[in-house]
Amino acid sequence: MKHEELTLGLADPVERKIQMAGNSTFVVSLPKSWAVEQDLEPGMSMYLYPHADRLVAAPETASVQDRTVTIDADTAAGDIALRRVEVAYKTGFDRITVTNLEETDSRLRRMIERSTSRLIGLTIQEDTGDSLTITNVLDASDVSLPQTITQAQQLVTEMYTDAITALVTGDEDLANRVLTRDDDINRLFAFVCRGFHRGLEDVHEVEQLGTDRVAAFREYRVARSLERIAAHAERIAAVATQQAAPPEESFAEQLELVAADVRAVLELALEGDAESAYETATAVEPKLDDLDQSLYSGTVPNAYLYGAVIRRLRQTTTNGRFIADTMTESTLLDRGLAERGSHS
Numbered sequence: 001m002k003h004e005e006l007t008l009g010l011a012d013p014v015e016r017k018i019q020m021a022g023n024s025t026f027v028v029s030l031p032k033s034w035a036v037e038q039d040l041e042p043g044m045s046m047y048l049y050p051h052a053d054r055l056v057a058a059p060e061t062a063s064v065q066d067r068t069v070t071i072d073a074d075t076a077a078g079d080i081a082l083r084r085v086e087v088a089y090k091t092g093f094d095r096i097t098v099t100n101l102e103e104t105d106s107r108l109r110r111m112i113e114r115s116t117s118r119l120i121g122l123t124i125q126e127d128t129g130d131s132l133t134i135t136n137v138l139d140a141s142d143v144s145l146p147q148t149i150t151q152a153q154q155l156v157t158e159m160y161t162d163a164i165t166a167l168v169t170g171d172e173d174l175a176n177r178v179l180t181r182d183d184d185i186n187r188l189f190a191f192v193c194r195g196f197h198r199g200l201e202d203v204h205e206v207e208q209l210g211t212d213r214v215a216a217f218r219e220y221r222v223a224r225s226l227e228r229i230a231a232h233a234e235r236i237a238a239v240a241t242q243q244a245a246p247p248e249e250s251f252a253e254q255l256e257l258v259a260a261d262v263r264a265v266l267e268l269a270l271e272g273d274a275e276s277a278y279e280t281a282t283a284v285e286p287k288l289d290d291l292d293q294s295l296y297s298g299t300v301p302n303a304y305l306y307g308a309v310i311r312r313l314r315q316t317t318t319n320g321r322f323i324a325d326t327m328t329e330s331t332l333l334d335r336g337l338a339e340r341g342s343h344s
Contacts, residue, residue: 152189
């Protein structure tokens with residue numbers, strides 16, 4: 001369906017007046033020529049979605065669009081073909097067909113099958129040997145974007161805490177569990193990306209996901225920062241598996257204290273207390289500098305490994321600031337809408 005701007009060949013939208021029909025119904029007329037161009041017909045249902053200072057109108061057929069794509073595995077290297085499948089999922093395609101698989105390395109098929117099994121809502125519908133047809137079987141109304149973000153928040157904070165614990169205690173089993181959970185975060189982030197892109201395209205979809213377009217963008221940005229924090233936790237856990245022994249007690253105590261402050265930045269930002277998150281982030285910076293400087297004394301074993309950990313802590317702090325920025329924007333937007341409503 002074409003969803004063109006409400007114009008009659010002009011640059012500016014056409015102004016329509018609300019009219020009264022009877023004693024209980026408002027009516028807005030549409031120019032026939034424009035309506036025909038949009039494939040609108042008499043008797044067709046329309047959905048009106050109130051959003052801030054505007055109304056979004058969508059016909060009932062807007063969500064029934066052909067979201068299919070074909071990926072020729074023979075024209076791209078294995079990693080690139082796999083990446084295209086994952087990107088197609090994130091951007092909202094419901095049917096993904098990968099062709100010419102018999103002409104490629106058998107490992108590509110296995111990688112695609114493994115990736116499909118990990119992504120939320122995907123299944124392999126058909127396997128002809130030379131092609132795979134992957135379809136989405138999840139209805140948007142069965143899931144919630146805000147709940148997915150909440151799940152990601154909990155998982156990331158657990159990963160971060162466990163990574164630090166594994167590092168200072170030398171618990172390789174715990175470190176390996178952190179490493180495996182990074183796939184779970186990637187899976188959740190891919191689903192948020194998918195919901196965000198679908199919501200941009202289809203107003204029905206974003207409504208079913210339990211959010212709106214502005215909130216979906218905010219949730220996408222938070223999810224992006226959470227994915228990066230999870231990657232930092234993964235790298236810290238990797239160091240826990242590489243060190244010859246746990247860090248010495250004095251350094252471990254310093255590291256734990258600073259890491260707790262970094263976690264506080266993240267938790268405060270996620271709670272919406274941006275001001276405290278900013279203050280804590282500012283306070284933790286010199287502590288990270290001091291911890292980094294202590295590595296240059298030459299008395300800390302595995303100093304080069306712990307230098308990488310400190311860099312990850314800095315980056316986690318930065319991502320916590322990004323989340324606080326996102327929450328601040330949300331607060332200001334809500335405040336502005338409230339003030340606008342009080343003056344209307």
